Amino acid sequence: GQNIDQPTEMTATEGAIVQINCTYQTSGFNGLFWYQQHAGEAPTFLSYNVLDGLEEKGRFSSFLSRSKGYSYLLLKELQMKDSASYLCAVRDRVSGGSYIPTFGRGTSLIVHP
Amino acid sequence: EPEVTQTPSHQVTQMGQEVILRCVPISNHLYFYWYRQILGQKVEFLVSFYNNEISEKSEIFDDQFSVERPDGSNFTLKIRSTKLEDSAMYFCASSERATSGGEQYFGPGTRLTVT
Numbered sequence: 001g002q003n004i005d006q007p008t009e010m011t012a013t014e015g016a017i018v019q020i021n022c023t024y025q026t027s028g029f030n031g032l033f034w035y036q037q038h039a040g041e042a043p044t045f046l047s048y049n050v051l052d053g054l055e056e057k058g059r060f061s062s063f064l065s066r067s068k069g070y071s072y073l074l075l076k077e078l079q080m081k082d083s084a085s086y087l088c089a090v091r092d093r094v095s096g097g098s099y100i101p102t103f104g105r106g107t108s109l110i111v112h113p
Numbered sequence: 114e115p116e117v118t119q120t121p122s123h124q125v126t127q128m129g130q131e132v133i134l135r136c137v138p139i140s141n142h143l144y145f146y147w148y149r150q151i152l153g154q155k156v157e158f159l160v161s162f163y164n165n166e167i168s169e170k171s172e173i174f175d176d177q178f179s180v181e182r183p184d185g186s187n188f189t190l191k192i193r194s195t196k197l198e199d200s201a202m203y204f205c206a207s208s209e210r211a212t213s214g215g216e217q218y219f220g221p222g223t224r225l226t227v228t
Contacts, residue, residue, distance in 0.1 A: 035156075042204050042219035043156060087156060098169040103156040 004104035006088050011110045012078055020073045020086050020107045028093025033101065034062050034073045035087040043087060046073065075109075083111045115139045117220035119205050125226045126195055134190045134223045136205030145188045146206040146217060147180065149173070156204070162188065163211070195227045 003025040012018040024032070031050040035043035047055055049064035049071060061074040073086055085106040091099045118137045126132050138145050147159040161168040162180050179191045188207075192199055202224050206217040 037156075042222050044219065045216045048216070089156070094171075100169050100171050101158045103158075105155050 004088055004090055004102060006086075006104040006107045008105070009108045009110070011112060014078055014080060014111055014113050016078050017074065017076050018078060018109065020075070020088075020109065022071045022073075022088030022104060024069050024071075024088070024090045024104075026069070026090055026092040028099070029066055030091040030093065030099045032062075032064055032071050032091070033087075033089040034060075034071075035089065037085045037087055037106065039085070046086075078111050080111050080113070083109060085109070117205055117207055117218050119203075119220035119223050121223060122221065123224045123226070125228065128197060128227055129194050132192050132195055132225065134192075134203050134205075134225070136188045136190070136207075136220055137186050138188055138205070138207030139209075139218055140186070142207035142209050142218075144168075144208045144211055145180075145182070146208075147190045148204045148206065148219075149201040150204065150222075151198075151201040159190070192225075195225075197227050200225055200227045 005023045033048050034046040036046055037043045046060055047062035049055055049062050052064055052066055054061055054063045059076045064071045075082055085108050087106045088104040089101045091101045093099050117139055120135045124132055145162040148156050149159055150156045158171050160170040160174045160180055177193045181189050202222045204222045205220040208217045
């Protein structure tokens, strides 16, 4: 999880669909998380992917391609309350053999009416 | 709905002092974590804890840091001699299952200010 790239900011319209991408490089991939973080609050777990493919959970879906080092979070039927920062975090093997999560800088999503 | 709680919500301390940040994880959870987030920066993993032992720790978690589960409900993070750069929001989290797949529930955080 040494290089995790996410767009800094995205804007979208209420009711629309938005896709937030995350690319990463790892030496020993062991899973990818997506979190939502509203300003001044703690992160909230959204999803965990360890195998390739799409995981759907209500309005939110997360996709992973390990061979491409790529994931996306898809948010459907956007609501104003979805305005938040979305954090991609990757579990990577570190020296010593353990796995720890490294977070991206987050994508600030602004939903407007 | 069960939740992770943390105390205090804000702690101000002088450089060189010891601080203990406290967390009460969700009662049936077995895995515990500490993260920190310096204002305006990324969330950073510090340590995970299971079965009264540290499971994983990052490079940030050096000898100045320690964790403990002193009783059946509390989980603490101690910083032995605080530095200015330790100023951050510290989040505790817990999960029912291991990190790999276990949904982690975060507490509201303790804002630590080192002066």
